[in-house]
Amino acid sequence: MSAVLPRPPVLPGPIEWLRANLFSNIPNALLTVVALYLIWRYLPPFVNWVFIDAIWRAPSSTACRAAAEAGACWAFIDEKHRFILFGTYPFEEHWRPGVATLLFLALYAVSAMRRFWRPWLALVWLAGLALIGILMWGGVFGLSYVENERWGGLVLTLILATFGIVFAFPLSILLALGRRSEMPVVRSFCVIYIELIRGVPLISLLFMASVVMPLFLPSGVTVDKLLRAQIALILFSAAYLAEVVRGGLQAIPRGQYEAAEALGLSFGKRTVLIILPQALKISIPPLVNTFIGLFKDTSLVVIIGLFDLLLALKTAINEPAWSGVGVEAYLFASLVYFAFCYAMSQYSQRLERDLSRGPVARALKDT
Amino acid sequence: MNDAARPAPQGPMIEIQGVSKWFGDFQALKNVSLRVGKGQKFVVCGPSGSGKSTMIRLINRLERHESGRIMVDGIEVADDVKAIEAIRREVGMVFQSFNLFPHLTALENLTLAPIWVRRTSKQAAEDLAMELLVRVHIPEQAHKYPGQLSGGQQQRVAIARALAMRPKVMLFDEPTSALDPEMIKEVLDVMIELAEEGMTMVVVTHEMGFARTVADNIVFMDQGEIVETGTPKDFFAAPKTDRAKLFLSQILGH
Ligand SMILES: Nc1ncnc2c1ncn2[C@@H]1O[C@H](COP(=O)(O)OP(=O)(O)O)[C@@H](O)[C@H]1O
Ligand SMILES: [Mg+2]
Numbered sequence: 251m252s253a254v255l256p257r258p259p260v261l262p263g264p265i266e267w268l269r270a271n272l273f274s275n276i277p278n279a280l281l282t283v284v285a286l287y288l289i290w291r292y293l294p295p296f297v298n299w300v301f302i303d304a305i306w307r308a309p310s311s312t313a314c315r316a317a318a319e320a321g322a323c324w325a326f327i328d329e330k331h332r333f334i335l336f337g338t339y340p341f342e343e344h345w346r347p348g349v350a351t352l353l354f355l356a357l358y359a360v361s362a363m364r365r366f367w368r369p370w371l372a373l374v375w376l377a378g379l380a381l382i383g384i385l386m387w388g389g390v391f392g393l394s395y396v397e398n399e400r401w402g403g404l405v406l407t408l409i410l411a412t413f414g415i416v417f418a419f420p421l422s423i424l425l426a427l428g429r430r431s432e433m434p435v436v437r438s439f440c441v442i443y444i445e446l447i448r449g450v451p452l453i454s455l456l457f458m459a460s461v462v463m464p465l466f467l468p469s470g471v472t473v474d475k476l477l478r479a480q481i482a483l484i485l486f487s488a489a490y491l492a493e494v495v496r497g498g499l500q501a502i503p504r505g506q507y508e509a510a511e512a513l514g515l516s517f518g519k520r521t522v523l524i525i526l527p528q529a530l531k532i533s534i535p536p537l538v539n540t541f542i543g544l545f546k547d548t549s550l551v552v553i554i555g556l557f558d559l560l561l562a563l564k565t566a567i568n569e570p571a572w573s574g575v576g577v578e579a580y581l582f583a584s585l586v587y588f589a590f591c592y593a594m595s596q597y598s599q600r601l602e603r604d605l606s607r608g609p610v611a612r613a614l615k616d617t
Numbered sequence: 618m619n620d621a622a623r624p625a626p627q628g629p630m631i632e633i634q635g636v637s638k639w640f641g642d643f644q645a646l647k648n649v650s651l652r653v654g655k656g657q658k659f660v661v662c663g664p665s666g667s668g669k670s671t672m673i674r675l676i677n678r679l680e681r682h683e684s685g686r687i688m689v690d691g692i693e694v695a696d697d698v699k700a701i702e703a704i705r706r707e708v709g710m711v712f713q714s715f716n717l718f719p720h721l722t723a724l725e726n727l728t729l730a731p732i733w734v735r736r737t738s739k740q741a742a743e744d745l746a747m748e749l750l751v752r753v754h755i756p757e758q759a760h761k762y763p764g765q766l767s768g769g770q771q772q773r774v775a776i777a778r779a780l781a782m783r784p785k786v787m788l789f790d791e792p793t794s795a796l797d798p799e800m801i802k803e804v805l806d807v808m809i810e811l812a813e814e815g816m817t818m819v820v821v822t823h824e825m826g827f828a829r830t831v832a833d834n835i836v837f838m839d840q841g842e843i844v845e846t847g848t849p850k851d852f853f854a855a856p857k858t859d860r861a862k863l864f865l866s867q868i869l870g871h
Contacts, residue, residue, distance in 0.1 A: 508679055509716035509775075513730035513782060514705035523729060527720050 310571040326575040327582050330566045334582075337402015337557040343394065347405040350382045354408045362597055364604065375416070382409075398476045402557030404586065406476075410483055410548040410558065411590075415541055417484045422491030427521065429496055440492070447489035452550055455482045460554040479551045487544045494540055498533035499525065531605055538598035542591045549587075559583060628691065630655045630786055630817045631676055636685030638671055638841075645671045647841040648685070653786075658818045660828040660849075663838035664864060669821040672838070673788045676819070677708040690785055706734060709779030713791040715771040717763035723750065723774045724759040727781045735782065742781070749777040753807050769800030773807055780811075787811065789820040823868055829853065837861045 262270065273279040303321030305314045307328060314323035327334070336347045357378045360366050386405070389395035401409075428440035447455070459482035460475060467473065502525055510520040530537070552561040563579045566572060631653040638646040646668045653659050661669045674680040675687060678694055678701045687694040689704045718726050727746035731737040737745070750756045753773035755766075763771055772792055779787060789808065793801040805827050812818055812831045822828065828835055828849050835852040837845040839860045845852065856862045 503716075505712060505714050505716035506718065509710075509712065509718070511679060512677055512705060512708075512710040513778070514702050514734045515730060516702065519733050523733065524718055528718075531720070 311573055311575050312571075315574070322578050322581075323575050324578065326566070326572050326578055330572070333403070333566055334559065334562050335403045335405070337406060337562045338400045339402060339405075340394075340396060340400065343388075343396065346385045346388070346393070346396075347401070347403070350385045351405050351408060353378055353382050353385075354405075354412060357412075364601075398474060401476065403562045404559045406557060407545075407548050407559045409476075410480060410551060410556075411545045413480055414483045414487055414544050414548065418487035418491055418544070419537075421484065421488040423495055423526070425488060425492035426495035426499055429492065430499060444489045444492050447486055448493070452482070452486050452547055453553055455486050456550060456554050458482070475554065476556060479554060479556055483544070483548065483551075487540065487547075490540050490543070491537065494533050494536045495529065497536065498529035498531075501532055502528055534598050534602050534605075538594055542594055545590055545594070546587060559586060628655075629653060629688070630657070630690055631819070632686075632688040633672070633675070634686045634688075636672075636675065636682045636687060638668075638675065638680060638682045645841050646675075646682070649841075649843050650685075651836065651843065651846075653817060653819060655785075656815050656817055657833045658812050658831050659820070659834050659836055660832040661819065661821045661836045661838060662823055662825075662828070662864070662868075663844075667838040668841040669838055670790050673710075673790055673819055673821060676786075676788060677705050677710055679710075702734075706782060707785045708788060709782060709784035709786070710788045711772070711775050711779055711790065711792045713794050715763070715768070715775045715795070717771055717775055717778070719763050722760050722762055723755070723766070726763070726774060726778050730778070731781050746777070746781055749780050750774075752780075752810070753777045754803070767800060768796045769803045772796065772800075772804045776804075776807055776811070786817045786819070789818065789822065791821050791823075793822065793824060825853070825869060837864065839864070 272282040299321040301321075303319050304324050305317060305320055305322070306324050308314045308323065308325035309329070311323055311326065314320055314325055332341070332344055335351070336344050339347050357375060360374060361371060384390060384393070386401060386409075387396060387398070425440050425444060428436045429444065431437045431440070456479055459478040463473070463478055506524055506528070507520065510524045515523065549558060549560045551558055552564070555561075557565075560583055563583050567576050567579045629652045631651070633649060633651040636646060636649045637644060649668075649672060651659070651672075661673065663669055671680055675682050676689060676694070681696075682694075690707055692700050692704055692707075694701070694704060717723075718729070721729065724743065724746050727749060728739065728742040731742040731745065732739060747756060747759065750759055753776055755770055755773055758766055758770055758774070763774070766774065776787075776792075792808070793804050796804060801824070805824060808818075808820070808827070809831055818831075820827070820832075832849050834846055835849050836843055837852070837856070837858075837860075844858050845856065845861050847857070852861070853865070856865055
């Protein structure tokens with residue numbers, strides 16, 4: 251009989267944990283000490299500034315700073331949140347962009363759930379976006395008309411980002427497929443498009459969209475500034491996404507194409523049923539990376555004078571009453587952007603896990 | 618073989634006439650001709666790189682031939698997309714590396730083409746799929762994904778997937794070469810059963826036991842040419858060419 255060794259303890263005690271993770275060798279121990287020092291030195295003052303000494307209500311930044319040991323002036327956000335969220339939208343109509351923002355959030359939430367990934371989800375989106383359009387523009391159902399020059403704040407950021415992703419993503423799939431096409435005309439067009447667009451900064455595209463494009467339109471035809479910026483954003487993101495999708499397509503082994511061909515599936519069916527599901531799944535991390543980039547890139551529309559979240563904040567801190575609250579304003583903006591981007595990132599990680607675990611779970615259930 | 622034009626009552630299932638194929642400047646097939654009648658079983662063998670895969674991949678247009686003529690069940694294999702799709706519906710293919718669709722269950726692998734190409738109802742496709750999984754002896758694996766199956770099981774699912782299109786011809790390209798030895802038999806058994814049911818088959822394989830049991834004809838290829846064709850009995854007992862003798866001594870030797 252061979253000796254049965256006792257299984258080593260599964261959960262080591264706190265001392266063992268510390269030794270294994272924080273003090274395993276001298277460099278590690280040094281890093282731990284330095285990190286602890288930095289935390290001890292800077293964290294308490296930061297917490298003080300952000301929470302404990304913060305001024306939550308005040309009529310102006312001077313009032314904020316009047317208090318001894320004054321911390322962050324969150325009163326600024328409190329006073330200006332309507333402007334930050336809704337920009338120059340008529341004040342008494344703020345409920346409209348408010349509801350539109352909530353509608354966006356609801357659409358995201360519904361789409362995040364895989365059991366709703368059914369064809370009718372497209373209709374839900376169509377209805378949702380139509381409703382958002384009606385709310386924002388008005389002019390019907392007794393709502394007063396609000397031209398989109400006056401839209402702004404968070405809702406504008408959400409509009410640009412959402413339409414950006416919803417249109418750029420399918421376009422990017424077509425571009426990626428086109429780049430791999432055997433038809434020289436299609437392939438060259440896609441290559442030239444992707445390389446040209448990726449080769450210029452988004453800012454210059456936005457400038458071109460706002461300054462150059464009107465010169466080429468026949469007189470009398472006007473495309474409004476928001477739409478032009480939106481188109482520039484879509485075209486720009488599509489080029490980047492196309493390369494991400496192409497990377498996914500390249501990872502699919504030849505045998506998958508051949509097996510699908512041998513079964514008599516046409517090009518379209520092969521692509522939609524066999525290739526894209528696999529290619530997009532492995533592209534989730536870089537896709538979400540690009541989506542996050544797109545979300546933040548929407549802030550560049552300030553360049554052409556669109557009143558997004560960031561420009562609204564900037565305008566607000568330029569008011570004499572609120573001078574000197576730049577740090578608070580930009581921290582707040584970062585927090586809003588971070589909330590959305592972090593949510594996207596977390597969701598993509600969960601999706602990846604579900605997609606690779608789902609099959610196994612389903613199979614185990616059946617055995 | 619100059620009676621090809623005459624509509625024979627028992628016309629050939631596959632007719633390859635004087636076909637050549639180049640990859641760039643390299644000629645992979647040189648004036649190859651082959652005729653496979655309905656219900657016949659051909660085993661193709663030959664050294665690696667001799668053009669076996671290329672030849673059978675021409676039959677369902679996974680490769681395109683530059684000269685010569687190929688007919689499958691009376692349809693010419695040419696650039697016409699409709700004709701190619703018609704041929705692919707009639708010709709099933711099994712690959713060395715299985716090529717199952719990893720994002721679909723075994724059952725979904727089987728029902729996909731019948732539903733989307735043959736426009737079969739989902740119910741009918743699933744019934745047929747289950748029937749075929751029984752036939753390849755793995756009905757209990759229906760809801761597993763390819764990644765959860767052994768190589769032998771995957772290859773049997775791949776055979777069933779091809780059969781789900783109710784093909785008239787089955788092409789096999791070294792179906793057991795990627796398998797561990799203990800799994801080869803389970804796949805060959807399925808293929809023997811299929812042969813006994815009367816399927817027309819072209820099988821590239823070095824499994825000479827299988828060739829003896831099943832084949833009507835052995836085709837020996839070397840350097841892009843069909844060097845020798847004959848019944849297994851003749852081929853194994855008395856290969857006519859030195860190249861075939863050498864090849865046989867190499868694969869049967871030890
Ligand atoms: N796609 C291809 N491109 C270039 N050469 C190829 C290609 N496919 C096959 N060949 C060449 O053609 C010859 C025959 O290949 P193949 O039909 O796969 O041989 P076998 O199946 O008998 O081993 C080989 O020399 C191989 O290198
Ligand atoms: Mg081969």
